[in-house]
Every structure is written in structure tokens, then in C-alpha cells.
Amino acid sequence: MSREQILDELRSQLELGNHIIGVATGAGITAKYAKQGGADFLLMLNSGKFRQMGRSSLAGILPFCNSNDMVMDFASREIIPLVRDIPIIFGLNATDPTKDMETYISEIKNKGFSGINNYPTVGLIDGQFGEALGEEGNGYLLEVEAIRIAHEKDLFTIAFVFDEIQAAQMIEAGADIICAHLGLTEGGLLGAKKVFSLEAAKAKADKIFNTCNALKPDLIKLVYGGPVKTPIDVQYMYSNNQNLMGYIGGSAFERIPSEKSITNITKAFKVSGTLDEDDFMVKMLDGITKHYDYVEFVKEYVAQNYMNEILFADLAKVAHVSRSYLSSLFTKKVGCSFQTYLVQFRMDKAAEILHRDHIQLSELAPLVGYQDYAQFSKMFKKYKGFSPKQYKSNINTKT
Structure with a gap:
């Protein structure tokens, strides 16, 4: 041409x-x-x-x-x-x-x-x-x-x-x-x-x-x-x-669609009919996701980026809705504010890492999005009832 x-x-x-x-x-x-x-x-x-x-x-x-x-x-x-x-x-x-x-x-x-x-x-x-x-x-x-x-x-x-x-x-x-x-x-x-x-x-x-x-x-x-x-x-x-x-x-x-489709179809054949009910493609096939689910988008973003700085206002911009609307929708559906959800998610991840990995406590905070260890330790104790050091000690005692 x-x-x-x-x-x-x-x-x-x-x-x-x-x-x-x-x-x-x-x-x-x-x-x-x-x-x-x-x-x-x-x-x-x-x-x-x-x-x-x-x-x-x-x-x-x-x-x-x-x-x-x-x-x-x-x-x-x-x-x-x-x-x-x-x-x-x-x-x-x-x-x-x-x-x-x-x-x-x-x-x-x-x-x-x-x-x-x-x-x-x-x-x-x-x-x-x-x-x-x-x-x-x-x-x-x-x-x-x-x-x-x-x-x-x-x-x-x-x-x-x-x-x-x-x-x-x-x-x-x-x-x-x-x-x-x-x-x-x-x-x-x-x-x-x-x-x-x-x-x-x-x-x-x-x-x-x-x-x-x-x-x-x-x-x-x-x-x-x-x-x-x-x-x-x-x-x-x-x-x-x-x-x-x-x-x-x-x-x-070509790359991103191929990664998703090939991974998902391989998993589907592997499980021989026992599909994960949380799988997004299954939800689409079942007609559950009729429109863009903003709350699920926020939760998925947190799951993938909890170790990085996350600004709720940025998520609202990306979703192309107002911050107040997304905040109200999130609180109504999840039962708590976004900030509470994010901190709880990070503390759960920190506890999971302590159970799974041999890691220095000083290295733990950045892995879940905290640059200040003192702030991380304070939040961990608030949500888990123990300081990170005490929590790790309890794990070692049990094992």
C-alpha cells in the first residue's frame, strides 16, 4: 500500500x-x-x-x-x-x-x-x-x-x-x-x-x-x-x-494474552474439571462478572503490590471513578476501610513469611511495604497481638 x-x-x-x-x-x-x-x-x-x-x-x-x-x-x-x-x-x-x-x-x-x-x-x-x-x-x-x-x-x-x-x-x-x-x-x-x-x-x-x-x-x-x-x-x-x-x-x-490464556487453559486441563471458583475466567463463564468489579480490582492490586507504596487516590484514577465513590463502595462490600484492609493484608503476609522463611526481622518490613521497622513493628503488634520478635519466637518454640 x-x-x-x-x-x-x-x-x-x-x-x-x-x-x-x-x-x-x-x-x-x-x-x-x-x-x-x-x-x-x-x-x-x-x-x-x-x-x-x-x-x-x-x-x-x-x-x-x-x-x-x-x-x-x-x-x-x-x-x-x-x-x-x-x-x-x-x-x-x-x-x-x-x-x-x-x-x-x-x-x-x-x-x-x-x-x-x-x-x-x-x-x-x-x-x-x-x-x-x-x-x-x-x-x-x-x-x-x-x-x-x-x-x-x-x-x-x-x-x-x-x-x-x-x-x-x-x-x-x-x-x-x-x-x-x-x-x-x-x-x-x-x-x-x-x-x-x-x-x-x-x-x-x-x-x-x-x-x-x-x-x-x-x-x-x-x-x-x-x-x-x-x-x-x-x-x-x-x-x-x-x-x-x-x-x-x-x-x-500477544504476550500478555498468551500468558493468561495458556496458563489458565493448562490449569483447567490439569485439574480435570475441578476449577477454582475464584478464577476470573470461571466467573466470566458463569456470568457472575457482568461489569467491571472495582472492589475486586482494588483487592487484586493489593495482592500484587502490597510490598510497594499504594495510594488509594491513584487506584481511583486508574479505575476512572471518584475517590469518595470507590472508598464508599469498598467499605460497604469489604466491611472495613481500604487503609485497614491494606494494613491487615500486609500483616497477614508478614506472618506468612515468618512461618515460611528464615529471615532477619530487619529484612521483613520492606517486604510488606514498610521502610520504617518501628512503624511496622507497632502495626504488627496491633494486629497480631505480639511483636514480630515475639511472634517468631513462638513459631520457633512450636517447631
Whole structure:
């Protein structure tokens, strides 16, 4: 598909009130069903192939293989012959010293790709290593130059940017889509562990999109990665950012759903019909969960993040309801306030750890979300009737 055809189709979608969806993949099966589900374009990224190998997206920027050769191989053999009438975008490593970009981008076009995207990107690399890359001439400007070359060759271009300066550079180079890259996708078993809140993601995207509007108001603006990994997350971003026109996802479309579905179906076969009544999928099949259960969301979040700082106001923002409404709903359903529930959960976890693990008491508090041991000890005694030291001593006496 030509650049103009792609742009016309995307603008038609936006005029109809639809959002633009791009799916980054490394497998034909994902490409096939993403198209069937209504994806507007497909990105062929090396991280997609690594995800199919059971590795995290981070593998895409590590020196395991030549990224461009990997993408050219699997995409030209597995994807282009399989899916038709949808733009297929080549994830180009523009800092590859083994490729002449003018020649290579022409080869990409001749192979049947509709455009390029700057991935893997050095924008993900900061600190001393990032500085060293820039000093050696292997910085982000090489990616800007690749977008410029592709634009001149009338290829469709999608630019991952990490700040306002990069957005301005990519717009000047002729990028057709500016995508605010929010970092490696969180969630699931292989996701990035660093917490980057939806509110912080929104603020970052706002700055980038304000620059876009100042320089080229009609530019298509999308987001990718970070904490935005579910339809609810994306809806939050749409509701709080009038400039956002769509979403690009990789892990969100193939890794995280695969982890959940394969794990759940394997468990279901393993138990031979004896299904866990608390399993979310069972509840859905039984018709119990007719709408989004905010209280269950809060309880599940506590269960997964009790060792970290948890702000109830943040949970209300993510659930897109008012803090007072969520607080009232939680207290009514659980029988106590959120703060009481959280402390009780943490103390139960601390007791469980003391029963299970040989651990120094000084190491226990941070494991359940307390940086101050004195405060932790005070709360433990309040809820368990003994100090942590006494509680551990009682366990040792019994054993």
C-alpha cells in the first residue's frame, strides 16, 4: 500500500470517530488475527520475534542478533505472504553499521513493506551507555535520518519519540505518525517491572502532543507501551487526552494474552474439571462478572503490590471513578476501610513469611511495604497481638 493510501484510510477512520490501532508482532498467527480484529497496520519488530521465543521485549535492544536481518527474514517469509491489504511496517534498526540506509530502505520497499518504524530505538537507553552512544555518533539522530530517507522514498513512517525535542525532529524529517513511547510494556510474567503510572504516562504524552500540535496540528498521534496495556488503560488515556488518536501495542496483543490464556487453559486441563471458583475466567463463564468489579480490582492490586507504596487516590484514577465513590463502595462490600484492609493484608503476609522463611526481622518490613521497622513493628503488634520478635519466637518454640 502506498503512503497516500495509508494516510487516506487512517484519516477516514478518524473522521468516523474510530481510533487507530497498530499491532507489533513477530508471528503470522498474531498478524492474521490482528487484521481480522480490525488492526489498521502491523509493525514487524524484532521484539515480537523474541516474545515468540518466550523472551521479554527488552531482548530487542540487546546484542543477541542482527535486528534488521531478523526482521527481514521472518517478516518477508511469514507475514507478507500471509496477510494482504494491510500496511506492514518494517522495524528498522537505524544505528546498524552494517547497512547503508539509503540502499537498505530501498530494499525494504522492494520487498513489499509499506513503511518503516524506528525500532529498536536508542531512545530506550539512558545514563552513561546512552551518552556513550551519542558521543560515538550512534544516537537518536540516526533514527531521525532514517525516517527522513524513508519519507523521501515515499514510504509511510511511524516515529517512536520519548520527548518533545525528538518529536520536533521527527516532524521535521517528515514522520506520518508520532507515537509517544512510554517505555517497555508492564504487566504479565515478562513485563518491565518499573512502575510508571498512567497519570505520569498521560503527562508525558501531553507534552509530546502539545509540541506536535504547535508544529503540525493534523499529525496522527498515538501512544505505545509503559503502563498502557489493557483496553481499560487505553480508555483512561483517551478520556484524559483529547489529542490521542490511537494505540500501538505488542506485548498487550500477544504476550500478555498468551500468558493468561495458556496458563489458565493448562490449569483447567490439569485439574480435570475441578476449577477454582475464584478464577476470573470461571466467573466470566458463569456470568457472575457482568461489569467491571472495582472492589475486586482494588483487592487484586493489593495482592500484587502490597510490598510497594499504594495510594488509594491513584487506584481511583486508574479505575476512572471518584475517590469518595470507590472508598464508599469498598467499605460497604469489604466491611472495613481500604487503609485497614491494606494494613491487615500486609500483616497477614508478614506472618506468612515468618512461618515460611528464615529471615532477619530487619529484612521483613520492606517486604510488606514498610521502610520504617518501628512503624511496622507497632502495626504488627496491633494486629497480631505480639511483636514480630515475639511472634517468631513462638513459631520457633512450636517447631
